[in-house]
Amino acid sequence: MGQVVKIALAGEGGQGVQSVAQILTEAAALEGKEILYIPNFGVEQRGGVSIAFVQIGDEKIGAPKFKTGDIVIALSDRAVRRVKMHIGPETIFVYDASIEGVEEDLPANAKQVLAIPALETANKELDPRVFNVLIMGAVIGATRVVTIEKAKEAIEKKLGYKFEKDPELRELNFKAIEKGIELVERMGVA
């Protein structure tokens, strides 16, 4: 309904899904889009699967949460199981190729299921610190919801203070974005 891109990102605490959501929504804001972002929250302060529900569109967004996402990303085994309910025939499901023991839990009804070697790429080719930004690149690659320019601008805005001390980190982050886009594109998103 409407032109809204619905994104669900799920992972373990510390994998940075909420900060990905924050940078992504920042980029969308820079594009002048309407955004609605809600983290899941429950009674426990730590330990649960962390999910970010992000919607980006041209008009005011309706409901804060959605049943099925356009792109659903899971970064851990528990996350794969947790987000099953948000997958439908229109969903592109992306998970990290290094997650083990989830074969049974992979959605059968998704439009596409992509295992991307995000963790491996981050660790081997870039830096473990930019894993989440690489994931953000994957989201952008799959949805084109924001331009790469605005994504970089948003990174600069959110993390600029870190780059001042460590200018190399800026390049790493920008590369991670590009790499993430590339990883998804290579898989051939419809």
Add this chain to the structure above:
Amino acid sequence: MGSKPIEGERKVFMTGNEAVAWAALAAGADIMYGYPITPQNEIMQYWTRLGPKYDKKFLQTEDELSAGFTTIGGVLTGKRAFTATAGPGNVLMQEPMSMAEAMRIPTVVVIQQRGGPSTGTVIYSQQEVTLTCFGGNGEGLRVVYSTSSHQDLFDYTIKAFNTAWKYRFPTFVLSDGYQAKMRESVVIYDPEARGIQMVPTEPYVGKAGTPGKDRPAAHLRNTYNIEEELLEVLSKDIEEYERVAPEIIEYDAYNTENTDLLVIAHGVVFRSAAMAVKELASQGNKIGYFRPITLRPFPKEQLRQATQQAKQLLVVESAYGQLLKIVKDNLYGLNIPIKTLLRPGVGITPEEIAEKAKALLAGKEA
């Protein structure tokens, strides 16, 4: 210190709780009293971060009874005092708010509904409608604004202070955990820059002069000796409530002329309802919506009018019939079928509403 928290206006991207704290600041609130409860906590957290820069005070109380009663104390001194709570805290809040109702004390309370009964969930619901509108051992002489966006949260938090002080009925901003925690864009502004005058406040106690000499002492009470004495006070309050209700009532309606289906929803669910209705209307269906913004006082005449031209109604809410009860009560005597989509404690998507509406429009569902 002392400068305006917001100059002019600016567009920001923030959580609902943050928007409430900014609105209270913009409205010139002086002091907040509160007790931690999810999903309201960040209102206090933002208030305590922003407050000291503008000479604002805060007291973390021992429970919500105390939060409500200290808020009453603050209001009695003529300060714009407020509190915020949710769920089981809202249950406790009813005791002080019933005193405020009895004594016409202009309290402002922000409610971020969470799942119930009991501890339920800390996340979301629309299950505190009955409690907020009619909680306490009284007649529900309160004003309840149901918000559906961050803009509403900002606008109606400011408005709540004015409504409370103008009419002297306890005023609630009824929101929910989704609105509290989600981030979306909102334009925050200095009310004055928008031509909004804040209603001046005045002390109930501690006015100038010696009581009994320069002025009568304030003897404020909520206890009466005989039934008739209470009835006299209540009758006056009820008469006044009903008289000012038309000035307070707010609603939103769309496509209400000759509709096959009129969808009724409030709060965050209204967003989904509006999307579903507009989508179906654009496909040529005769479908409209009605959104009560004030749940107390309720836009009775407006709803009856909209209803008279509809073939059937669909009430949608994240509760098992709390808005429904109010709707039925206000439509008493009209012969119109009322269908429901009731999902206590969970969100409702536009797709779910559209699906239900389509089935009803096609006559597939009785």
Add this chain to the structure above:
Amino acid sequence: METKEILPKMPKSWNPASKPHKFCPGCGHGLVLKALGQVIDELNIQDRVVFGCDIGCSLLSWDFFNVDTVQTHHGRTTPVMVGIKRANPDLITIAYMGDGGGYAIGSQHLVNAANRNDIITAILVNNTVYAMTGGQMAPTTMPGQKTETTPYGRDIKEAGYPMLGPEMVAAIAHEGAYVARGSIAKFRQLKTFIKKAIENQMAGRGFSFIEALSTCPTNWRTNAEKTWDFVENIMPKYFPIGEYKVPGGKEE
């Protein structure tokens, strides 16, 4: 010197329109409020006092004084006074309550106001019963004492021990707090305690709390003599009179 004043003079801060007051004959509430009225006069603070009364027989004082007064809910006078004081520290707030209001239903407020060292004064009337509701057991009912809900006498194994309020408050209160237990049977001393408590608030030093041993002949079902004997001789055995906490630590 001639003493012309045979009739006791009414404190200036009393509201003559509400006199004679509504308490039963022989009730201690009137004496506590008389002491308070004299203190308000002596300190010349009638224009700054906000008096809050609880539900219980203390509610009968809602128009007792010519001072701004708020009658609140059972147990909730302390938070209302805290709220007022926090919003306007120039006012002198006095919370007036019974033992049920202060030690049972509102005990969390008393404990937390004391612990926060809120600059208010709380005066609690200990009459060992829930008087207004007809004489049920109160937190302060003495061991063996008969009430409507302990018809065979308070059995401490079943119903627990009487609450020792000032002892508890003094134990948790902080420097600057003033805590005392007086009795209507020692009027001058009670008045001194009340005065010191309010002066303590005026000096901004901290929380001040007075428990006043009092009478309830109506629910005790005692004649004048027995009533007085109970408050003067029996109650202090369990509830010792004196100062429990004084700023600087010079308890009398």
